[in-house]
Amino acid sequence: MADKIGKILYTQDDILKRAKEIAEEINRDYDGEEVILLCTLKGSLLWIGDVMKNLTVNTKLDFISASSYGASKTSSGVVKIKFDPEINMYNSNILVVEDIVDTGNTLKYVLAKLQERGPKSVKVCTMLNKESRRTTDLHADYVGFEIDDLFVIGYGLDFDQKYRNLPYISYLEEDDVESL
Numbered sequence: 467m468a469d470k471i472g473k474i475l476y477t478q479d480d481i482l483k484r485a486k487e488i489a490e491e492i493n494r495d496y497d498g499e500e501v502i503l504l505c506t507l508k509g510s511l512l513w514i515g516d517v518m519k520n521l522t523v524n525t526k527l528d529f530i531s532a533s534s535y536g537a538s539k540t541s542s543g544v545v546k547i548k549f550d551p552e553i554n555m556y557n558s559n560i561l562v563v564e565d566i567v568d569t570g571n572t573l574k575y576v577l578a579k580l581q582e583r584g585p586k587s588v589k590v591c592t593m594l595n596k597e598s599r600r601t602t603d604l605h606a607d608y609v610g611f612e613i614d615d616l617f618v619i620g621y622g623l624d625f626d627q628k629y630r631n632l633p634y635i636s637y638l639e640e641d642d643v644e645s646l
């Protein structure tokens with residue numbers, strides 16, 4: 467059953483509290499400005515909802531889908547944009563809202579693509595950050611939680627497209643994966 471998967475790393479209450487704190491930072495940083503929130507599909511859906519409902523700055527919303535992972539836990543290293551945002555980004559503040567930054571490979575590619583559209587600024591807000599796994603110079607401006615080198619699932623994050631619905635962040639160990 468989905469609710470028995472893995473061990474809990476962060477509860478929904480932990481995440482809601484952190485999302486509110488980060489939204490307050492964003493409100494301060496973008497005071498008087500408009501921000502385009504760019505939700506990275508599919509993993510960021512729950513996190514962006516928690517952050518955006520606490521934002522008081524003017525926002526617009528769009529979606530992007532980019533991936534370097536298939537049905538496995540390791541990156542293929544090849545990034546593909548599968549869904550491109552339609553919104554006009556010229557001279558706008560873009561805040562990319564991400565589920566997790568691991569090597570930074572995917573987001574680095576995405577940010578380079580966004581820069582081609584002439585935005586005023588581009589920043590990153592991620593729910594989880596695995597700084598120890600970074601192989602790029604990708605910097606996350608707003609970080610929900612800094613985590614160790616774990617494979618996390620839940621609260622939007624999947625394993626083989628499953629477990630996104632878990633209302634908490636959990637992690638899988640080798641034994642768990644073998645029994646799935």
Ligand code: 5GP
Pocket residue numbers: 509534535541565566567568569570571572573616617618619623624625
């Ligand atoms: P990166 O390009 O930074 O190595 O990987 C970014 C993407 O890999 C994330 O957006 C996410 O889709 C996936 N990913 C990286 N680490 C994890 C993890 O621990 N759990 C899950 N479910 N996906 C991950």
